Each structure stands twice: as structure tokens, then as C-alpha cells.
Amino acid sequence: AQKVTQAQTEISVVEKEDVTLDCVYETRDTTYYLFWYKQPPSGELVFLIRRNSFDEQNEISGRYSWNFQKSTSSFNFTITASQVVDSAVYFCALNAGNNRKLIWGLGTSLAVNP
């Protein structure tokens, strides 16, 4: 079975704090892809990152960074020095098996307060 778990339903931080959003996935496939998307209040999902199962290198993009650890089946997302504009719902998703559908976590709602 394939599954994505985002244990944190809601997180509230004060601006400039660092925050980590957790994502744990389950799959028996050796080839799979992991994604993070952001859904701001406007509703449109915005792609943030894709990582394939053979690439465990961590990635940094500005204030965003991702930590992929196959040993713990986790793909965590950290925002450094958070800003109010980071307030959104963040989704982790998995593509595994010989198909193209995404399996989604339930999302983490992040509120960054001034």
C-alpha cells in the first residue's frame, strides 16, 4: 500500500522563526517520486520540489530546504526565517508504482504571524 502521512495538522509560528514540516511515506516500490506543494488561501496548488528515490541529496532553495531520508521514509521540509507570505497549507505527495497518480498527505496548515 502507498501512503503519505503528515502528522502535523496545524503549525503556528512567529515571523522569522524556523519551521519544519514532516512527511513520512510508505511504498514497496524501489522507484518513486516525492513532491511538495504549497496551497495558499487562493486555492491554487503551487509546485515546490520533486525528488526521486535514487537521489537522497538534500536540497536548498533560498529559505526552503528539504531533507530526504530513505532509512526513515521521510521527506521533511524546512522554512528558515519564516515570513507571513509563507502562510499556506503544504502538501507532501508520492508517486509510486507504474502509474501517474499522486498520493497525497492531508496537508499541514502553516500560519506565520507577524
Added chain:
Amino acid sequence: KAGVTQTPRYLIKTRGQQVTLSCSPISGHRSVSWYQQTPGQGLQFLFEYFSETQRNKGNFPGRFSGRQFSNSRSEMNVSTLELGDSALYLCASSWGDRANEQFFGPGTRLTVL
């Protein structure tokens, strides 16, 4: 480059009616996927079309159907609407390979009364 467009943005229907939602993918993208988003179930995959053929299907009843045209535009249809069909319906387009990121439209908010 224009993004994914969905029409209409908002729709109110009553139980028993049917509805058709439309999605225009990014130019050049041949894959269109549909998702249903509800507060309780989150995002759930409905189906995916590639070059006018349905390639993948989620676990939804037969009341949910779709199609794709030669220009890659896609429509989804829901017949005999139920209250539980109230949701945000999202369309995503991609080049078609499973590794490709999907680009999402703004969604159609369907309310069934």
C-alpha cells in the same frame, strides 16, 4: 506561458443534477489529471488522461467520468449529484511522464444543495 485554466470557477447545483467541468492544460502538455479536494478526505485522484485516453483511474463511482479532446483540453462530468460531491475539483497538467511535476489550475468549487 499561460497556466492551467479551469471553468467555471464556482458552481451551485442541486442533488440529482449533472455537471460538466472544463480544464485547459498548459500548451504542449498532453497529460491532464483530475483531483477532488474535500476537508475530510483531502486530495483524491479521480483520473488521468493522456492523448485522449484514460490512463489511470481512482476509486470513484461511475458517476464520475471524463474525456480529453485532441487539443488536450479535458472535461469531467458528474451525474446524479449527491451532497457529498461538494468539493474543490482541481485539474493538473504535465508532460505525461510520472516524474514530471504537475501544474494545477485554480479549481472549480462545486456546491451541491
